[in-house]
Amino acid sequence: MNPFRQSGLWPSFLLVFLVGLVVLALRQDTLRETAFTGLMFIGLASSLNIIMGYTGYVNFGHIVFFGMGGYFGFYLLSEFGWPLYLAALAGGVMAMAIAFIIGAAVLRLRGAYFALATIGVNQAAGAFVSNFEPFGGSIGLSINFSAYDRYGGAGQALWLSFILLWVVTLAVLVVSYLVKRSRFGLGLIAIREDEDTAMVMGVKAPRDKTKAFLLSAFFPGLIGTLYFFKNGNVQPDDAFNFQMSLEVLVMVMLGGNGTLLGPVLGAFCYEKLRDYLLTSVFFKDLQLATTGLILLLIVLFVPGGGVGWLRKRFPELRKWLE
Amino acid sequence: MTQILSSIIDGLLIGFVYGVAAMGLTLIWGVMRVINLSHGATMALGMFTTYLLFSDLALNPYLALVAVVVLSLLFGFLIYGVALHRVIKAGYLSTLLSTFAVNMIIIGLGTAIFTTSPRNIDFSVGSFNWGGIIFTGTRLLAALAAVVITGALYLFLYFTRPGKAIRAVSGNQAAAELMGIPSSQVLALSFGLGTMLAAVAGGLTSTFFPFTILSGASYQLKAFVICVLGGLGNPLGALVGGLFLGGLEGVVPIFMPVSWVTVVEFVLFVLVLVVRPTGLLGSK
Numbered sequence: 001m002n003p004f005r006q007s008g009l010w011p012s013f014l015l016v017f018l019v020g021l022v023v024l025a026l027r028q029d030t031l032r033e034t035a036f037t038g039l040m041f042i043g044l045a046s047s048l049n050i051i052m053g054y055t056g057y058v059n060f061g062h063i064v065f066f067g068m069g070g071y072f073g074f075y076l077l078s079e080f081g082w083p084l085y086l087a088a089l090a091g092g093v094m095a096m097a098i099a100f101i102i103g104a105a106v107l108r109l110r111g112a113y114f115a116l117a118t119i120g121v122n123q124a125a126g127a128f129v130s131n132f133e134p135f136g137g138s139i140g141l142s143i144n145f146s147a148y149d150r151y152g153g154a155g156q157a158l159w160l161s162f163i164l165l166w167v168v169t170l171a172v173l174v175v176s177y178l179v180k181r182s183r184f185g186l187g188l189i190a191i192r193e194d195e196d197t198a199m200v201m202g203v204k205a206p207r208d209k210t211k212a213f214l215l216s217a218f219f220p221g222l223i224g225t226l227y228f229f230k231n232g233n234v235q236p237d238d239a240f241n242f243q244m245s246l247e248v249l250v251m252v253m254l255g256g257n258g259t260l261l262g263p264v265l266g267a268f269c270y271e272k273l274r275d276y277l278l279t280s281v282f283f284k285d286l287q288l289a290t291t292g293l294i295l296l297l298i299v300l301f302v303p304g305g306g307v308g309w310l311r312k313r314f315p316e317l318r319k320w321l322e
Numbered sequence: 323m324t325q326i327l328s329s330i331i332d333g334l335l336i337g338f339v340y341g342v343a344a345m346g347l348t349l350i351w352g353v354m355r356v357i358n359l360s361h362g363a364t365m366a367l368g369m370f371t372t373y374l375l376f377s378d379l380a381l382n383p384y385l386a387l388v389a390v391v392v393l394s395l396l397f398g399f400l401i402y403g404v405a406l407h408r409v410i411k412a413g414y415l416s417t418l419l420s421t422f423a424v425n426m427i428i429i430g431l432g433t434a435i436f437t438t439s440p441r442n443i444d445f446s447v448g449s450f451n452w453g454g455i456i457f458t459g460t461r462l463l464a465a466l467a468a469v470v471i472t473g474a475l476y477l478f479l480y481f482t483r484p485g486k487a488i489r490a491v492s493g494n495q496a497a498a499e500l501m502g503i504p505s506s507q508v509l510a511l512s513f514g515l516g517t518m519l520a521a522v523a524g525g526l527t528s529t530f531f532p533f534t535i536l537s538g539a540s541y542q543l544k545a546f547v548i549c550v551l552g553g554l555g556n557p558l559g560a561l562v563g564g565l566f567l568g569g570l571e572g573v574v575p576i577f578m579p580v581s582w583v584t585v586v587e588f589v590l591f592v593l594v595l596v597v598r599p600t601g602l603l604g605s606k
Contacts, residue, residue: 058414058415058418105592105596106592108596109595109596109599111414112357112414112418113595113599115357115414115418116357116550116595117591117592117595117596119543119546120546120547120591121588121592123543123584123588124584124585124588124589124592127582127584127585127588128585130581131579131581131582138581242539249419250419257415285433285434286430286431287430288426288427288429288430288433289426289427289429289430289431290430291426291430292423292425292426292427292430293423295419295423296404296420296423296424296427299409299416299419299420299423300405300408300409300420303409303412
């Protein structure tokens with residue numbers, strides 16, 4: 001059966017598609033910046049969802065792929081003058097290579113041990129890059145401005161990076177959907193529910209887990225390169241921000257772990273919420289505490305997240321809310 | 323040479339305090355199967371409680387620790403009741419996230435109240451010089467306190483009824499419940515004890531290092547490393563792991579820049595997890 005004939009993909013896809021169209025139609029710089037952050041988190045959350053939601057492996061180090069891929073891509077385009085497209089792809093491939101190495105070690109662990117190890121990976125990667133001289137150590141790298149000239153100046157380059165990010169985010173959604181609808185995805189979900197039983201049933205768990213891990217690493221690498229290209233510099237603290245890893249995780253949980261639309265809605269709502277809290281007079285200082293309280297309430301009372309709750313409450317919506 | 327020895331001894335003394343924090347984490351994991359992500363925040367609270375009692379009430383920091391013990395035990399019960407009791411059976415993802423939410427709430431409120439400017443406790447008990455090696459008084463006392471606490475924990479776990487109940491639930495919760503052990507209360511007690519150990523470790527640290535409300539995070543990560551080195555769920559292993567890590571922090575700067583310490587620690591951490599998830603001391 002052709003997966004595109006079913007309706008599950010379209011709500012998420014159209015939402016992201018329309019956001020991009022509106023931004024491109026209005027051509028305002030501030031709107032683009034906001035949308036850039038939003039799309040970036042949608043892409044990060046949706047790619048994390050492949051390993052965390054479908055496969056059930058909680059990765060606290062998702063941002064490592066964003067940071068490492070971003071660093072590598074940025075290095076290529078700034079120091080060697082690679083074009084942005086190629087550099088971003090190289091960033092993605094680099095992230096996959098790193099995922100392969102890390103995965104060979106940590107994917108043998110299960111449950112909480114895996115989660116703990118990924119915390120370690122995150123810290124080790126950040127500390128390593130802060131000491132790695134070719135990547136500028138703790139100061140990081142700044143872009144060579146000639147890298148922007150190729151695209152008709154900084155202004156045009158920023159728009160280009162936005163369009164690319166938009167395309168990448170749409171690609172993440174399509175890939176995530178196809179995975180979920182495929183035999184491979186079914187295997188992943190079986191691993192999530194009970195890895196031993198899945199293996200007895202013929203799921204090649206080590207191979208499938210690694211594939212899911214690589215897939216979830218590729219997109220953050222791409223997104224990282226685009227993000228740091230847009231910023232014009234890259235620093236270890238930005239690239240390996242543990243807080244950001246956790247935020248992405250919260251977004252997935254907020255929207256609904258293991259659903260396609262969940263990470264999109266989660267990223268969107270989290271961003272909106274944070275903006276509101278940061279700008280309101282009363283909540284400005286209490287932003288973190290309020291976010292924590294909301295997360296606690298979700299974990300305690302709505303463990304399926306927004307989309308999970310909707311699916312349970314309104315079964316007739318299920319074919320739309322994949 | 324004496325400088326190297328001094329640096330190693332300093333590291334070891336701090337290692338005792340790391341060990342106390344890690345014991346709390348490992349106790350909570352061993353009994354409840356919960357990775358407590360609010361551990362660091364609790365340590366920071368311990369630091370600030372000690373600080374406030376010292377600076378506002380002019381209490382001796384070591385007396386302030388007694389207050390920290392009582393308050394943090396109650397605080398642990400509170401966290402358990404609010405954030406953990408409902409999801410304790412729902413698996414590790416839920417408990418990870420709920421303790422992380424608690425962490426955010428504590429840090430968020432703490433930042434709003436105390437800001438993130440560094441504080442320190444200006445308190446000294448002198449130091450003594452032994453053949454050129456300088457022992458700082460506060461660090462010696464902290465190490466001593468850590469040993470006393472470890473001893474007390476051991477006696478509690480092995481020779482009192484509630485302590486035995488904790489070990490029973492840790493071993494097999496279903497069987498313990500069949501024997502009439504009220505497991506919810508035991509879990510609450512374990513979490514309270516774990517939280518207390520974190521807060522005390524925080525209080526001890528605050529007597530010799532400056533700190534902010536965010537300082538807990540890095541100690542929490544060290545505590546993870548130590549737990550894994552010593553074997554998750556093994557309190558004695560936690561103390562040994564603490565000493566090992568403290569010693570490492572004393573030794574590594576001799577051979578490479580200080581900033582590499584974290585890299586070494588976490589590479590070791592991941593390696594041990596992968597090669598021997600039961601810890602260096604744990605049984606196979």
